[in-house]
Amino acid sequence: MLAITMLSDKMxxxxxxxxxxxxxxxxxxxxxxxxxxxxxxxxxGFVLLLVGLFMPxxxxxxxxxxxxxxxxxxxxxxxx
Numbered sequence: 001m002l003a004i005t006m007l008s009d010k011m012x013x014x015x016x017x018x019x020x021x022x023x024x025x026x027x028x029x030x031x032x033x034x035x036x037x038x039x040x041x042x043x044x045g046f047v048l049l050l051v052g053l054f055m056p057x058x059x060x061x062x063x064x065x066x067x068x069x070x071x072x073x074x075x076x077x078x079x080x
Contacts (some may be wrong), residue, residue: 031079038076045072 033041051057052065 033075033079038079041072041076045069045076048072 046069048065048069052062052069057065
């Protein structure tokens with residue numbers, strides 16, 4: 001925990017904005033999803049969600065589309 005605090009202090013001293021970091025489970029994580037990446041993940045996520053809902057697919061492909069869509073949308077919204 002002390003190392004994480006020291007790491008955070010070093011980053012803040014270097015001028016890194018605190019909003020770009022999140023304390024998740026005691027670990028300091030940097031948001032690494034940029035603007036274009038976020039938009040692409042949102043588009044891919046929504047397209048795969050629609051494909052999973054409305055295309056005649058087998059159960060395995062449908063579940064796969066939903067899983068990939070969920071991952072893309074969650075990472076787009078959280079930034080991780």
